[in-house]
Amino acid sequence: MSESGHFVSLQGVTKRFGDLEVLHGIDLDVPEHNVVxxxxxxxxxxxxxxxxxxxxEKIDAGTIVIDGQTITGTKVDVNTLRQKIGIVFQAYNLxxxxxxxxxxxxxxxxxxxISRDKAEAHARALLRQIRLEDKADEFPDRLSxxxxxxxxxxxxxxxxxxxxxxxxxxxxxxxxxxxxxxxxVRELADSGMTMILATHEMGFAREVANKVCFLDAGVIHEEGxxxxxxxxxxxxxxxxxxxxxxxxxxx
Amino acid sequence: xGQFLHTFFxxxxxLRATPQIWSGFKLxxxxxxxxxxxxxxxxxxxxxxxxLPGRAAAPARAAAIVYTDIFRGxxxxxxxxxxxxxxxxxxxxxxxxxxxxxxxxxxVLVYTAYVTEVYRAGIESVHPSQRMAAxxxxxxxxxxxxxxxxxxAIRRVIPPLLNDFIGLQKDTALITLIGLTEAAAQGFQYxxxxxxxxxxxxxxxxFIFLTIPLARFTDHIIRERERxxxxxxx
Numbered sequence: 325m326s327e328s329g330h331f332v333s334l335q336g337v338t339k340r341f342g343d344l345e346v347l348h349g350i351d352l353d354v355p356e357h358n359v360v361x362x363x364x365x366x367x368x369x370x371x372x373x374x375x376x377x378x379x380x381e382k383i384d385a386g387t388i389v390i391d392g393q394t395i396t397g398t399k400v401d402v403n404t405l406r407q408k409i410g411i412v413f414q415a416y417n418l419x420x421x422x423x424x425x426x427x428x429x430x431x432x433x434x435x436x437x438i439s440r441d442k443a444e445a446h447a448r449a450l451l452r453q454i455r456l457e458d459k460a461d462e463f464p465d466r467l468s469x470x471x472x473x474x475x476x477x478x479x480x481x482x483x484x485x486x487x488x489x490x491x492x493x494x495x496x497x498x499x500x501x502x503x504x505x506x507x508x509v510r511e512l513a514d515s516g517m518t519m520i521l522a523t524h525e526m527g528f529a530r531e532v533a534n535k536v537c538f539l540d541a542g543v544i545h546e547e548g549x550x551x552x553x554x555x556x557x558x559x560x561x562x563x564x565x566x567x568x569x570x571x572x573x574x575x
Numbered sequence: 576x577g578q579f580l581h582t583f584f585x586x587x588x589x590l591r592a593t594p595q596i597w598s599g600f601k602l603x604x605x606x607x608x609x610x611x612x613x614x615x616x617x618x619x620x621x622x623x624x625x626x627l628p629g630r631a632a633a634p635a636r637a638a639a640i641v642y643t644d645i646f647r648g649x650x651x652x653x654x655x656x657x658x659x660x661x662x663x664x665x666x667x668x669x670x671x672x673x674x675x676x677x678x679x680x681x682x683v684l685v686y687t688a689y690v691t692e693v694y695r696a697g698i699e700s701v702h703p704s705q706r707m708a709a710x711x712x713x714x715x716x717x718x719x720x721x722x723x724x725x726x727x728a729i730r731r732v733i734p735p736l737l738n739d740f741i742g743l744q745k746d747t748a749l750i751t752l753i754g755l756t757e758a759a760a761q762g763f764q765y766x767x768x769x770x771x772x773x774x775x776x777x778x779x780x781x782f783i784f785l786t787i788p789l790a791r792f793t794d795h796i797i798r799e800r801e802r803x804x805x806x807x808x809x
Contacts (some may be wrong), residue, residue: 380707407713417708420804421726430722431712463804483713 331356331518332377332487336386339372339542346372347542349386354535357516361529361550364539365565370522371414373539374489377520378409391486407435410480411489414496416472418464418479424451425460428479436483443482450478454508470501474508481512488512490521526569530554538562585773592765592774599761600781603747606675606757610682610747611740617687622694623720639691646688651746655681659753671755678750686743693735697728730800737793741786748782758782 332354339347347369354360362370375381377388379395379402388396395405418427428447432438438446451457454474456467464472473493480488490509494502506528513519513532523529529536530550537547538559546559557563624632625639646654658681662673669677701724709719751760758778765774 378711380711403713403715405713406711409711411711413704413708415704417704419705419708419723419727421730430709431714434718434722435713435715465804465806479712 330354330389331358331391332520333389334377334386335388337373337376337383337388338385339369339376339381340384345542347376347383350542350544352537352544352547354518354520356518358534359513359519359521359532360535360537361533362520362522362537362539363524363526363529363553363565368539369542370539371491374411374491374520374522377487377489378406378411380411403435407431407483408485409487409489410477410483410485412473412476412480412491412493414492416464416469416476416496418472418476420464423461423463424456424467424475427464427475428482431479431483447478447482450481451475454478468501469497470504473497473501473505477505477508477512486518488517488519490519490523492522492524494523494525524569526554526566538565540565581771583772583776585771588765588769588771588773589777592762592777595765596758596761596774596777596781599756600758600778602675602750602755602757603744603782604785606679606682606747606750607740607744610679610686610743613679613683614686614690614743615736617683618690619694619725621687621691622698625691625695626698628716643688643691646684647692649685651681651685651749652752654685655749655752657681658684669754674750674753674755678747678753678755682743682746682750686739686746689739689742690736693732693739694728696735697732698724700731701727733793733797737790740789744785745782 330353332352334350334352337347337350337352338345350369350373352360352373362373364370372381376383377390379400383396386396387394390405391408393400393405418424419430422430425444425447428450429440429443432443432446433440448457448460451460454477456471456474456478459467459471459475464475467475473496477488477490477493493509494505497505502525506525509519509521509528510532521529521533533550535547536550536553537544538553538557538561539545540561546553546557546562552558553562554566557566621639621642624635625643627636655678658677659669659674662669662677705723705727706719709723710716714722748757748759751757751763756764758781759775762772762775762778766772
């Protein structure tokens with residue numbers, strides 16, 4: 325816990341790709357056990373922001389503090405840090421040459437040095453929780469999209485992270501498969517996991533989020549409790565964005 | 576027609592030449608097995624070095640590029656002669672063991688350069704999101720290569736790897752240039768002694784029979800993997 329009492333604290337986070345500045349001085353605080361949802365159009369910087377938080381992208385200015393540790397300094401062990409932060413991607417990114425069980429046990433065994441027996445027992449317990457224990461020895465390609473994404477979530481959980489970053493994890497799924505993935509995220513939220521989600525599922529954001537942030541062109545234009553953002557947005561841009569979402573029937 | 580068949584496909588000469596060709600072919604076999612093992616390992620190391628990130632690895636990357644450029648671009652025949660020439664700087668006489676070693680070095684130098692590029696293509700064909708997923712789980716760069724990138728990369732390049740190995744197997748015949756009597760040379764020897772080329776045919780058949788089972792075995796491995804890992808496609 326940092327001095328500010330926040331589990332995650334971003335100050336002035338700026339990211340450039342060449343001449344293009346995609347994040348302009350983002351400030352964001354996430355208290356422990358809270359869920360923050362990032363909403364905004366594609367290209368608004370949501371994914372980049374999540375990637376910066378676990379150092380998959382190097383930031384150009386600003387500081388990121390996680391659990392009291394400034395992770396944007398020079399003497400940061402990124403591998404150790406990343407074991408504390410789980411990230412799940414839109415495209416699942418499971419390892420296609422490994423079984424479900426091997427996918428889930430890889431990081432615990434190789435990065436944390438846990439024995440194979442222990443890692444597998446833990447992985448099977450996690451898979452049981454998501455009712456995919458019988459798929460442990462299948463290869464990812466044999467699973468449905470929803471099943472693959474749930475395995476990806478469990479894989480990220482296997483190293484015991486204290487923070488989960490979810491990057492539009494239902495965007496690649498058929499509508500009938502979205503429910504099972506959101507259900508798992510809901511359970512995680514209920515268990516007290518600190519999470520930052522980039523999502524287009526506004527109904528879900530409204531339900532699980534403690535705070536919603538609206539991003540547009542690399543700037544957080546508005547943030548607040550979900551009731552306020554969705555029912556009484558203050559900024560014109562937020563209203564415009566939500567209006568378009570409403571038109572598209574994604575509310 | 577009868578003359579043609581007699582010269583190239585004489586059953587009598589097949590039988591008579593086979594022991595002689597076989598004695599030479601053992602040299603090809605020995606050379607190809609040792610060379611292929613070395614090439615597989617060395618090329619993988621060089622391909623990994625070529626992909627290393629960061630400024631610190633720049634000299635190693637440059638060395639890898641220079642090596643592949645030079646040895647992929649030089650005809651094998653020249654490399655064989657050059658290696659031999661290099662060896663004669665230090666030796667007064669050359670034993671057959673030394674000749675074998677020189678042939679081996681030349682083959683490995685050239686084919687490692689080819690195979691490095693094959694591996695590199697495979698490594699680059701693995702989508703960056705796979706590396707990102709592995710790194711995000713806390714795996715180091717080398718662990719990511721070892722457990723995530725290379726297993727996928729190597730599977731994808733098995734057919735072109737086999738292609739280069741067949742090339743290498745056939746090119747073992749070139750060591751005849753530095754005075755080692757392998758299968759093709761034995762066939763030529765037989766032809767010189769008897770005015771019958773059936774011995775060369777036997778040598779050709781030896782080479783072909785070596786590559787066909789290897790090709791079918793590779794097909795089998797690939798098919799098995801598809802069956803295990805992929806969703807059924809109708």
